Amino acid sequence: MGKVIVLDHPLIKHKLTFVRDKNTGPKEFRELVKEISTLMAYEVTRDLTLEEIEIETPLAKTKSQIISGKKLGLVPILRAGLGMVEGMLDLLPAAKVGHVGLYRDPETFKPVEYYCKLPQDIEERELIVLDPMLATGGSAMAAIQFLKEKGANAIKLVCLIAAPEGIEAVHNKYPDVDIYVTSIDEGLNEHAYIVPGFGDAGDRLFGTK
Numbered sequence: 001m002g003k004v005i006v007l008d009h010p011l012i013k014h015k016l017t018f019v020r021d022k023n024t025g026p027k028e029f030r031e032l033v034k035e036i037s038t039l040m041a042y043e044v045t046r047d048l049t050l051e052e053i054e055i056e057t058p059l060a061k062t063k064s065q066i067i068s069g070k071k072l073g074l075v076p077i078l079r080a081g082l083g084m085v086e087g088m089l090d091l092l093p094a095a096k097v098g099h100v101g102l103y104r105d106p107e108t109f110k111p112v113e114y115y116c117k118l119p120q121d122i123e124e125r126e127l128i129v130l131d132p133m134l135a136t137g138g139s140a141m142a143a144i145q146f147l148k149e150k151g152a153n154a155i156k157l158v159c160l161i162a163a164p165e166g167i168e169a170v171h172n173k174y175p176d177v178d179i180y181v182t183s184i185d186e187g188l189n190e191h192a193y194i195v196p197g198f199g200d201a202g203d204r205l206f207g208t209k
Contacts, residue, residue, distance in 0.1 A: 002177045004167055004184070007043050012036055012182050019160065020198045026207040030083055033132060033205065036160060036182065037087030044128060044158055044180050045072075045092070073125040077102055077143050078115060080201035081130040084158070088130065098122070100129075100143045111142040123151035132201035134162035134181065135194050137169030144174050156180065160201075163187050163194045 018024050019032045051068035054061060072092055076082050078101040085097060101115025119125065129143050140157055147155055155177050157170065162181045165188055170177060185194050193199075203209055 002171050002175050002179060004162075004171075005043065005178065005180045006184060007040055007180060007182050009039060012039050015039075016160065016182050020196065022199070024204075026204060029204045033083040033160065033201075034087035034090075037084040037130070037158075038090050040158055040180060040182070041088045041091040044156060071121070071125040072096075073098060073119055073122055073127045075100055075118070075127050075129045075143065075147065077129065077131040077139055080132050080205060083132060083201065083205040084130040084160075088128065088158075095128075096125070098127075100146055102139045102142055111139040113142065113146070116146055118147070118150055122147065123153055125152075126154040126156070127152050129155060129157045130159075131157075132160045132205075133194055133197070134159040134166035134170070134179070135188060136163075136192050137166035140166065140170050141173050144170070144177060161185050161194055161197060 015032050015036050019029060048070050049068045050065040052063050052065055054063050072095040074085055074088050074095050075098045076085050078099055089095065096119040098118035099115060102111040102113055105112055127147055129140065131140060134140055144155055157177055158180045160181065161183045162179065163185055167179055167184065170179060185197055187195060189195050198204065
């Protein structure tokens, strides 16, 4: 069964408080999401394998470690997932970026695909799916399904916050996918929004309604 990793570093908790605050405007909201994403990237990549090489410092030859050629890919779920890309790329500049476009039908709450563009070699990459919110799990599961159909073998799901319902849904369908979050919230309301949550991430990122 996939793991759920809750990243509760004090810096993350501090910044998440202001992400949740309804008085935080789009500019600050974007900056905070970026900063939290950078902090999350540190933990999401903790299991990268290393290899030993020999280098020469100004004083002597020595053996040191580098990442052993692991290829990474970032796949934001449009549009809210875009807010997490830049922060991740700050630490993972060599990662390729694909995009999956989904929107939630307001009546059925189910995801509808409208765009999918991925690196050609995704079967060789560890893919990190990005979406600030894991609510019902519908969008995440649809994105994971697209990636698996295209040949993806290793997928992680990275979200700022999640509802227990979404975590359960993803793990029931994709038990091989680890989920990284900064908070597991109380649950979903009648409109399938996370409570307490922080509202609609896309609208708050881009100043729309």
